[in-house]
Amino acid sequence: MSFEIACDESGFSGSNLLDPASPVITHASVDLDVPAAADLIGVLQNSRRSEYKSNRLLRPEQRPALEWLLGELRGHAHVHAIDKTAYVAARVLELFTEEPSYGWGTSLGADHSETAELLRHRTGFLAAFVDLTRTKRVRLMDHAAVDRFFATMPADVPALRAVTRARVEEVMQRLIDEDPDIPPPLEPLVPALAATVLHWCAGGRTVAVVHDEQSALTPGRVARVGAFLAARVDPPPLRSFVQVDSRDDPRVQVADFLAGIARRRKPDLDELLQPFTCASTNSSQV
Template sequence: MTILSSWVEIACDESGFSGTNLLDPASPVITHASVDLALPAAAEVVAVLRSRFRSRSEYKSNQLLRPEQRSALEWFLTTLRGHAHVHVIDKTRYVAARVLELFTGEPSYGDGTSLARDHSDAVLALQRRTGFLAAFVDLTRTKRVRLIDHVAIERFFTTMPSDVPELDAVTRAQVEDVVLRLIDDDPAIPPPLEPLVPALAETVLFWSAGQRSVAVVHDEQSALTPGRMARLATYLAEAVAPAPPPLLSVTQVDSKHDPRVQVADLLAGIARRRSPELVELLEPYLQTCADRKSSQV
């Protein structure tokens, strides 16, 4: 990626978001795709694909993944080279990391990103403890909840593994305090079951590259509230200072009206369903949070 100016506008969409059902084995990852195409260039990509499908309506990646559309798929991925990026989130790994970030330190908008504390060994151990992770999800699913669910807290501690040292100091009082803050919708705590927030942070950090700010155009997502985006922008600016503030703005649009978001949607869907024969074509675009952490070592 070549830095050409002090700011860049990108368009984003995701694939694989399943609400708070983050442990569904049938949908193990979320992909968050972004492109820096200008509107005319994105419209041309969409027009070419529509001409192949003879369709006037919006279409999805599963159509482009059909065997008979292999040439169109290869053309699409080749055309985007140098103008696109995909951040991949393993949902189970994400949930395991959030347990540690939420209850072993002060939660922040760096949680779930490469800027967070490194809990790699503990996360690896927790990924296999699906019963404990399910208990954590139930405990932190606090939307429209007004009182602490003591049964959920008991299940969380009953299923907590004893061989993960990072969890040894976690107390019931501490957990209750954090859960109360979640129930009260404490704006200082990013929503633990909303991976789109850290996914957007990682996307912005990629395009910013420590040298410019990023204006985001995003498909409409309820998780990306103005308040959360303002807090995320502040956190990222402080984390990378004296580099330019990474997140300049977030504008949500209906994907039907923005070809750049349609292109991002297609790329996200293709990356989420990537098959062995597509690995080489997709490799230039893909990045996980672990990739960013290793690049910073």
């Protein structure tokens, strides 16, 4: 069985993954058809000429509209949430102790949640890792950045003992050479896409994805996500992928609403949002 989902994110901040003001990125998906999504947008928009955004729905006076929308989406939507700090911490282990895998950050990858929790407050070390692996337009290895990475590495985290300078320098050279087999370490939207497809492909379904335009989701990366999943899930779950301008597709706009609501969730929203989220299965989810 094949069907189509529409996706958008909230909280994406490029490689600035340790910004305390934006600790979570959410990736939402809906399986609505265009007329159904347009009807939802029409009710929310009402007579307003300005674009209706998720932060408006979170105002106290908009609580009835928020509850109505989430009620309408129940059974037709999913949210994959990524704790950015945990994501960075897990990437240290995945990048420098494992073979490259487009399953990193999904239920098909290793669970590094225990180490991620130990590293959560080692901000100097995590910042050194981010600086080290930010290789865009870099053509020579920054040995000073490698030195800072090892100088800030905590000695009391057992899993880090497997991280060697030889391995770090080997991987860094591959990143500098733009080796396509290594998933980009600072692009959480790549594993978010893979995890979203894995959610919707349950029961042998194949998924066509319509996504808001995102530079992180290049054709090459999406193709490798698809190939990785196809080698492990039967039938191959990712049938197609296309990016669109969210203003032209009401389904993506609805996904944007849900992603924004989930990213800014407060305790009084936990019960309402629970049906759209899944239990944490690895160290980068919340």
